[in-house]
Structures are given as structure tokens and as C-alpha cells.
Amino acid sequence: MASPPAAYQAGPGGALDVDRAFYARLARAAGGRETVEAFTVPIRSGRAWEVPVGHLCRIGTPEGPQVGDLNIWNRHDPRERLWASRTRQLQAAHVTTYDRLWSTLPFLRPLATVTADTLADYGTDAEGGRVHDLLGTRCDPYVNRMLTGEDFDFHCHSNLTRAVMGYGLTEFDVHDVLNVFQCTGLNDEDRYFMKASPARAGDHIEFFAETDLLMALSTCPGGDLSVDLWGPEAGDPLAVCRPLSVEVLRPPRDVLEGWSPPQTAAYAGMHGLRRPQWGEDAF
Template sequence: MRGIWPYGQDLPIARDDGTTGRLFGGRVGKDDPLVEGCGDIDEAVVDLVRASAGEAEAPSHEQVASRVVAELLPPQPPVVEVGACAPQPSSGSALVGHDGSMSLTDAAYQSDPGGPLDLDRDLYGRIGSMTEGRELVDSFVVPIRSGRAWEVPAGHVCRIVTIEGPQVADLNLWNRHDPRERLWAARTRQLQSAHVSTFDRLWSTLPFLRPLVTITGDSLEDYGVDEEGGRVHDLLGTRCDPYVNQMLNDAPFDYHCHSNLTRAVRPWHLTEFDVHDVLNVFQCTGLNERDEYFMKTCPATKGDYFEFFAEIDLLAALSACPGGDLSVPMFGPEAGDTEAVCRPLGIEVYSVPDEALAGWQPPQRAAYAQDHGLRARPWA
């Protein structure tokens, strides 16, 4: 099989054992329908270019691309406006190909059944539901416009609770024993989704790449997607910070989430360089029709909770956002004083009964050996 290579040459294939490589591992037979499909398109593109070569002027890349789109690719589904209560695509949706194969608009990062993204729902459902045998080992209040950090031992659960009413929270997570391993919001968006809920996991940075926590409880899990495209528990955005505040509002303010988290982790000898992109708990966000990030009023009410299970020993830190319930804009000409819409948050850490943990194993760091191609490799 020959593939189109972006530098004007045929993609070299080093060996021919009747299979061809998959980008992320494994090989498939050349008669695999996927390979045949790609091969058909490649051959047709080559035909187009050859046909064009006989024309008076060589076609531009744009002309070839537009002819490929017009002549070779199947028609695209109609674009549905955001806010029109569009059906949300998911695995098994109408976006799957006619023959039941995976669509390129399905999730890009997937594992095989039983693989690392195939969660044991019996186990984590049990951990989340067996609340009777739990023992409270730590609890405290995060006052308005402040941050706190605390430890969550592996095998324990932690709840963040809206003890007085709607309030958004900015969460950071580190390996308690190595702060270089911390929440990786961007990869979590890809491995899970841009908003998370029960049975999603929050993944750590390279070179560790393992679940730091698994979400085992969420009283807002049925919120879904609202009429404006908003969803809760947001990984799209990040913490508010005094630098962007100075830039946009031309004013200093020392109690943004970045500063609250910075103060919170000082007892652990961490600094603002350790503060990282957050999970915005209870925060309702989305992208508008211009693909811009929006934040809506927090839909939580008093007593709502978000609960996660610690897969390894964790240091957690939380900021009670100075934007409070986000009902008042923080930036721009409509920005106002948000203090009146700020409320404290409760933190509870529980041990989990042994019977709920049966079958649980702490996750190992990623198996990749970190060679990065630095050792010479004979390609020929």
C-alpha cells in the first residue's frame, strides 16, 4: 500500500508481511476494510492529480483539495446550530458509518473493550453507593474567596459540597509524593470529555499518565446539556488569575483562584508554578456559536456534591472562586462586584469499607519506557 505523504513522495513502508501499521500500535491486515477504504481514496487522489497533469496548468493544492472534497468524500451531515437543542453525538450515533464502522467524528482516543478506558463500573458503582460503611476522616470549610489544600489517601473518597448554595470551585490534584505528577486537564478532555461526571477519571501528566481519581458521585449528573449548550464540571477553561484580571480589568486583585491555590499549597512547599489547569467543579460552561468560552450561572443548590475516589495518595487543593456562582460577569463592560454571590464550600474525606474495594488495584504509571528514540534504531 502506498499512502499520500505531504512532502511530494510516496510514504515508504519498510516491510511487507501482509499487514500495515496502526498509528497507536498493532498492525492490521492489508485486506482490512479500513485499509482498503483508505487505499481507495489514495488511489483516487492519485488519479485526480494524474488527470490534472494533462491540463494546461498544474492544479494548486487548493484545487486538488476541493476536487477531492467534491468528487470523493461523502456528503457531510448538516450543521446544527448550537442552542437549538442539537442531538449530542456519541458512540453508536448516526455519525457512525453506513457499515457500522467508527466515524472520524467519534472520540479520537479510544481503547479496546477491557482496555484502560473501559472502566469497571461494578467496582466504582459499589464504591460510590456503599456509603453506610464509610468513616469520615477529615472535614472542613473553604471560606469564600479562599483556598485550602489537603491530603486524600489512596482508596479514600472526597466530597466537595455546596453547603450554603451555588458556588463554583477550582480543583487541583497532585501525587502526594511527587508534585511533578498532577492533573492534566487537556488530556483528560480527550480521554474522557470536556465536562466530566460519574465514572469519568481525571488523568495525570506525562510521563505518568494514569488516573489520579475516578468520579464516584455527582448530584448534578443528570444536568446533561442545556438549551444553550451549557454543561457542568468543566475542563474547557481554567482558573481565574490576577494576571488576566490586571490585563482585562486594569486592576489588581489578590483573591482569584490562581492566588487562592498558590496560598493554599505553600505549607507543602509548592508555589504558583505548581498550580495548574483546573477542573471547574459545579461550573456550567460551553462554547457559543462563535466558538467562544462562556460561563453560566452555577446550577447547583445547597447540598449538591461532587465526589471522587483517590486512585493514589493525593494532595488536593480547592479555591472557592471569587466569582461565586458566576451570575455576575467578572470581565468586560458588564463586570460587577461578585462578593454577594460568593458562598463557602465543604470538604469531606471518607475511608471506604474494604468490601467496596474488593478488586481495586492502584493504577501503575504508563508502561512506555521513555526511550523517545534516543537509542539508535536500524530502520533499513
């Protein structure tokens, strides 16, 4: 039996019709890029950085499988940030090349577009797992305390909180994440599961900044998730924790010809309220 069609759809030329030729051109021009910034995020830590509009950001696994929890904001207005749940509806629960990461209301526009993914061919495994998920969110010390009765300060939520403080943001700005290199799905009880990351040394996922971005990444203290974090088989996954690499890249100028940053949502934002009227017609 065929599955039902996606609920959110748009016709040719609509907001969901991605210009694949443009993003493929960006990917093919890899040899002409200029490295603007490059660094490594150590295990069980976090870091925030800026990605200018029209630039690319590549996140990689230099030493082998490692999950990363990614947050994204508009650099100039952190109220506009990645909207994981709407991105799940408009794109997919697991993203790959040509998928776009959408921002919160009232902005509702693509913040970034995936231009490369070395795990794109992983598809769906025998247990229903897929990679780069928007299904779950970051691990946090509040849930950990609730489940284990113990305090542990270096969850992804904590890593991201520390990472963004230098940009004037707080714990309240940390939001639902894109879990890069994480393999997840829903089991037969319709419950969220995580399994060992299939990433290898040298894998990467790459994003094109549709506007000026602030990104923050946590190298998950769960490492590659091959060790259970909670439950009767839980252990310390320190041995399977690895760093992640980050590169900010400027593409050749000619590759961007004809492209312009996406505009915020066209809806006027009245929400059924009447506009105020003045003069004789006001009464």
C-alpha cells in the first residue's frame, strides 16, 4: 500500500521548489573556495561562530563517528532561529542534500540549505534508522537528573549555552537542534530511538548560508551513541567521543550570480485584527 502524500506541498516555482542547479553549482566549485575560518571542536564541548551570507559551512568527522548538536540563528536577530518542527514538515525528519533549514515565525524563510552530504546514500537501514535528524533534540542536564538522579553539566544543552554566551545569548536562546551524523528513527511503539552513528573519518555535511548566520555546535558527550546513555545498559561513552571539524568557506564570486537572499514571510501579520482607521470612516 502506498503511503499518503506529504501534507505540505508547493507547485513548481513555489517556496519548496529548490533551485538544485544553483546548489549543485556551489558544490562543484569546491576547488575555488577560500577558507575564511577553520577549527576543531574538542570532545564534550561547544563552540559558536559566524557564517556570512553567501558562504558555506562544512562540519566534518576528522577522527571517526561523532554526533553533533547544531543550533542556527540569524546573526542580527536571534529571535529568528532554526525551527526544527516546521523543517520536519516542509522538508523531512532527516535532512540531506538540497533540504533547507527553515526559521521561526514570523520570519519563515530558509536560513541554510544543505549543499553536500557524504552520508546521503545511507538512506534507511534495516531498523528504520536515518541520519542527520530533526526528530529528537539535545540532551540536557534537566532530563538527566530526572532519569538518573545525578547532575552532569556537560550535556549538549549545557555545551551550547556556554558557547553562545560570548554573543550575548543565554540558555533561553538555545533551541531544538539538528543532530548531525546522528542515526535515529521511531520504533514499533512509535518511540524515538538512537543508534550508533554510521559516519566514518572524513565524512561531512555542508550548508549554504542564506543570510548572515550564527551557528553553535556541541560535540555530544554521548560520542557516536554506540553506548547507551540511560537505562539498565547505560555506561560512560567517553571512549567513543571524538572531535568535530568546522570550516567556513567563501565560494567563487561568479557562482553566486543570479542568487539573492530569501525574503521573510509575506504574510502581513494581522491575525484577523482590523487595521486602525482614521477620519470619518473610523466610526
